[in-house]
Amino acid sequence: MPKRKRKSRNASASEVGVEDDVLLRATAPLQLCYYGNPVLRKRAKPVAEITEAERQLAVQMLETLYATGNGIGLAATQVGILKRLIIIDIGEDDDDTYEPLVLFNPEILRTEGDVVAEEGCLSIPNVTAEVRRPEKIVVAGMDIQGESVHIETDGLLARVLQHEIDHLNGVLFIDRISGLKRQLLRDELLWIQQAERPA
């Protein structure tokens, strides 16, 4: 059996579907915001028009995601920017046509069923919990070109979409677990919160 190909983890303009005449500069990863940072509790604003600045932000967010080494999704809120933009790369390495997902103004139109699965968050390092969420969802939004996108999905993609859309509303996955379970994570959460606070 052939070895699974490892896709290169660099966000390039072509990979996210930006036309060749749009020049995107290579930039350093953005600074992640961690639990305890008040920005994570704010509601992000809709993006009225996708300009080069928004496309640039999407590419920078992908770079930031790949720099983490293990992340599969990021909301603009997590880099301190209150715009309704999420990016997802769940790494379908065996599919040559696979592209990371860039979604502006994502909105959940329909949900069906429910399922429990483990989640973590780049803004809450080393904390995981089982979270119950709808199993199938229909999401609408705009891609990096400003075209309407309609996604009907389940499984990991449905979960990551819901997790990232939650971020745009100031909601964290730990808000969706029982008080008792959250109590068990209290020390870890306090530790992250104190590390985030300016000295």
Ligand code: NI
């Ligand atoms: Ni998260």
